[in-house]
Amino acid sequence: MLELYGHPFSSYTWKAVIALRVNETPFAFRMVGPEHPENTARVAAASPLGKFPLLIDDETHVFEATSIIEHVWLHHRGPAPLLPDDPVEAARVRMIDRVFDNYVMAPLQAVVGEYLRAPKAPDQVRIDEALAQLDRAYRWLEDWLAGYRSDGAISLIECAAAPSLFYADWVRPIGEAFPRLAAFRAHLLALPAVAHCIDEARPWRAFFPPGAPDRD
Ligand SMILES: N[C@@H](CCC(=O)N[C@@H](CS)C(=O)NCC(=O)O)C(=O)O
Structure with missing residues (x-):
């Protein structure tokens, strides 16, 4: 039995858990804390x-x-098309995975990290810098989504996108300026594997360092 160590409130844990669940790979969850x-x-x-x-x-x-x-893709192949078999297409999927990690998750973590570092007096300059990076990432993703066809499949892209957009929207609401991105987030949140992660994380919401909004 595979063992996955993580925490239900952790965005990167969600990313792995979503993949394991959509791939129907049995695993034992080992809580960190x-x-x-x-x-x-x-x-x-x-x-x-x-x-x-x-x-x-x-x-x-x-x-x-x-x-x-x-x-999981290499050793526990299941029903989820986590990566394309074609290496050229797979390289494109990996590139978009990097976009979500480096340009959505990273600035989001920078904001969260700033509230952890100085809960009473976070550095607004650092926060604004990270929020501006999120705005640029949102703009890029809005354009990218115009050409993205997933046919409903859940790949590495969706596994990376769901947790990063879920939490990024809490620190920088995606809003009406980015309708495709907002719709993509809503689509991801409705996927059963993602909805499961959202529900499992609810007990920890009060601990979201910048403060969680009263919504998903
Ligand atoms: N690059 C890593 C990032 C993992 C990461 O940032 N994990 C966070 C939780 S979401 C963590 O371990 N935080 C605790 C720590 O940094 O000590 C990955 O892709 O898995």
Whole structure:
């Protein structure tokens, strides 16, 4: 049985969990946090900065959510077309995965990180810088979506997009300026595997450092 170490409120954990669920890959979830020091220690030792998620498959430790999805695609092939078989198309999918991680998740984490660093007096300059990056990413994604046809399939792109857009919209509402992106977020949130993650994360919403809005 695969073991996935992570936390239900963690965006990158969602990314791996969504892939495992749509692929119908059985796994045991191992919670990270103060109540589970043994799990936390295992994660801390596995990668350079001890981040989660971490997948343990027999003797193999896989960290980085994208790498976990690649591992599942290679070793536990299931019904989900997580990556295209064609290497040229697969390279394009990986590029968009990088867009969501580097240009949506990263500025979102920068905002969250600023509230964690200085909860009472976060640095507004750093926050504004990150929000401006999110605006640029939203603009780019709005244009990209004009040509994106997923045919309803859930690939690495959707696994990366769902958690990053879910939380990014909390710190920088996508709004009417980006109708395709707003519709894509709504589509992703309605997917059963994503809705499941959203529900499992509800108990921790009050801990969202910048404050969670009263909506999904
Ligand atoms: N590049 C990593 C990022 C993982 C990451 O940032 N995980 C966060 C949770 S969403 C984490 O481990 N935070 C705790 C920490 O940084 O100590 C990936 O793609 O998996």
